[in-house]
Amino acid sequence: MTTLYERALRVFPPVASRATKLGIVRAEGCWVYDENGKAYLDFASGVAVTNTGHNHPAVVQRAAEQMRQMIHVGHNVFYYEPYVQLAERLVEVTGGDTKVYFSNSGAEANEGAVKLVQYVTGRPEVIAFAHSFHGRTLGSLALTGSNAAYRRMYETALRRVYFARYPKPAPGEDPEEAVRASLESINDLFELQVSPDRVAAIIVEPVQGEGGYVIPPRSFLEKLRGICDEHGILLIFDEVQTGFGRTGHLFAYQTFGVKPDILTLGKAIASGFPLSAVIARQDLMDRWPAGAHGGTFGGNPVSCAAGLATLDLLEGGLIDNARAMGNYLVAQLRESLAEFQEVYDVRGVGLMVAVEFRDPGSGAELSDMVKEILARCEQGGLILLSCGPGKTVVRFMPPLIVDKKDIDQAVQVFRDSVAAAVRSVN
Ligand SMILES: Cc1ncc(COP(=O)(O)O)c(C=O)c1O
CATH class of the missing domain: 3.90.1150.10 (Aspartate Aminotransferase, domain 1)
Structure with missing residues (x-):
C-alpha cells in the first residue's frame, strides 16, 4: 500500500x-x-x-448545527449570531472593556495588532524578543526571532523590528538576574537604537512557546507593563499558544496577573476550526476606523460556533x-x-x-x-x-x-x- x-x-x-x-x-x-x-x-x-x-462531541454538534444553517455569508457583508455572540463572550471574559476583531490565523492576528498600534499611536516601531515566535507571514515573521532559517532569503521584505532579551533563568539562578538583563536590553535599545517615543508597541509571549517553553518570572511582565506605561507604548501579549486554558487560566495574562492593552489569540480558540482574534482596549479599538483592516473569512460562522462550544467546555472544568x-x-x-x-x-x-x-x-x-x-x-x-x-x-x-x-x-x-x-x- x-x-x-x-x-x-x-x-x-x-x-x-x-x-x-x-x-x-x-x-x-x-x-x-x-x-x-x-x-x-x-x-x-x-x-x-x-x-x-x-x-x-459538543464542538462537533455545535459546528454541525451551524453548518446546516449557514457556512459563510461574510463578515464584510452581514452580521450573524455566532460571530456577535463569540465576540460578546470574549469581551466578557477579558474584563468587559475590550473589543474584538476576528481573523483566521495567529500570524494574521499579530499583523492586525501591529496595524492597530501603528494606527492609533502614529508611531512606526515595534519591539519584540529574541527567540519569539509570532508567525510566518511577512508581517508577523518580522516579529519572529526564534530561528534565522525562518527569515533567510526574506530579510529585505521584513519590516525592521528591534529585539530585546527574553528572561530565561537557569535552574538554580536568581530569576531576578535574568529579568534585570532583559530590562537592560530594552534600555539599551532605547539609548542606542530607537527612541521610546517612536515605539508603538512591545509584543511578547507571556510564556515563550516555539522559543523553548520559557516561563518568565511574573516580575518581568509587571516591569514590562511599567515600561510601556512610562513611555506611552502599548503592550501586546501574543497568547496564540498560551491562550484558552493552556496555562491553567483562560489566558496567561490571568495566570501572571498582568494585563496587556492588546491580546492576540488563535490556535485553540475554536478547537481546530480556523479562527483568530485581536482583542484590545475599547478606547484603542474605537480609534481604528472602517477600511483600516479587513479580510474575507475572519469570523466564519462555523468557526465561531465551535469557539462558543470551546469556551463552554473550558469554563465547564x-x-x-x-x-x-x-x-x-x-x-x-x-x-x-x-x-x-x-x-x-x-x-x-x-x-x-x-x-x-x-x-x-x-x-x-x-x-x-x-x-x-x-x-x-x-x-x-x-x-x-x-x-x-x-x-x-x-x-x-x-x-x-x-x-x-x-x-x-x-x-x-x-x-x-x-x-x-x-x-x-x-
Ligand atoms: C505564540 C504564537 N504566535 C503566533 C503563531 C502563529 O500562528 P499561526 O500559525 O496560526 O499563524 C504561533 C504558532 O505557532 C504561536 O505559537
Whole structure:
C-alpha cells in the first residue's frame, strides 16, 4: 500500500514537511490513529490547538448545527449570531472593556495588532524578543526571532523590528538576574537604537512557546507593563499558544496577573476550526476606523460556533483540569527522570510543560538525543514535539481533557525513550 507520506512526497514541496511521517485517519479525545490502525497519545494537540480534545462531541454538534444553517455569508457583508455572540463572550471574559476583531490565523492576528498600534499611536516601531515566535507571514515573521532559517532569503521584505532579551533563568539562578538583563536590553535599545517615543508597541509571549517553553518570572511582565506605561507604548501579549486554558487560566495574562492593552489569540480558540482574534482596549479599538483592516473569512460562522462550544467546555472544568494535570505531569516527569544527568530542567505552567536536555559536562545542546527520544516515543505510541534554540526542549501540550492514566502512560513511554537514547549515546 502506498502510504499518505509517499503520496505526499510527490505533491508537496520540502517546505511542507512534517514532524512525523505518519498518515492519520482518525482522531478522538487525546488519541490519533494511523493508516495501520495504530493508536498514538497525541501530546502535540495539532500544535496546541485541540485543547478540548479531538472531535469533542459538543464542538462537533455545535459546528454541525451551524453548518446546516449557514457556512459563510461574510463578515464584510452581514452580521450573524455566532460571530456577535463569540465576540460578546470574549469581551466578557477579558474584563468587559475590550473589543474584538476576528481573523483566521495567529500570524494574521499579530499583523492586525501591529496595524492597530501603528494606527492609533502614529508611531512606526515595534519591539519584540529574541527567540519569539509570532508567525510566518511577512508581517508577523518580522516579529519572529526564534530561528534565522525562518527569515533567510526574506530579510529585505521584513519590516525592521528591534529585539530585546527574553528572561530565561537557569535552574538554580536568581530569576531576578535574568529579568534585570532583559530590562537592560530594552534600555539599551532605547539609548542606542530607537527612541521610546517612536515605539508603538512591545509584543511578547507571556510564556515563550516555539522559543523553548520559557516561563518568565511574573516580575518581568509587571516591569514590562511599567515600561510601556512610562513611555506611552502599548503592550501586546501574543497568547496564540498560551491562550484558552493552556496555562491553567483562560489566558496567561490571568495566570501572571498582568494585563496587556492588546491580546492576540488563535490556535485553540475554536478547537481546530480556523479562527483568530485581536482583542484590545475599547478606547484603542474605537480609534481604528472602517477600511483600516479587513479580510474575507475572519469570523466564519462555523468557526465561531465551535469557539462558543470551546469556551463552554473550558469554563465547564477543563481549565481546572489543566492546572491539576499540569502539576501532576511535572511531578511525574521530575520523579521519573531524576536519574538522568542529561535532563537539564523540567518546567511547566498548566499544561505547557517542557523537558530540556543538555550535556551534563559541557552544557552543550543535545539536539540529536532529543530527535532520537522523539522518534522512540513515536514508536512507543506517544507524539511529542521539540522546541527551543537547537531543538533541545521536548514540549508536552496534551489536550486539556487529559487524565492521570494518559499521563502515566506518556511518562512511562517518555522515560523508556530517554533511557534508551541515553544508553545508545554512551
Ligand atoms: C505564540 C504564537 N504566535 C503566533 C503563531 C502563529 O500562528 P499561526 O500559525 O496560526 O499563524 C504561533 C504558532 O505557532 C504561536 O505559537
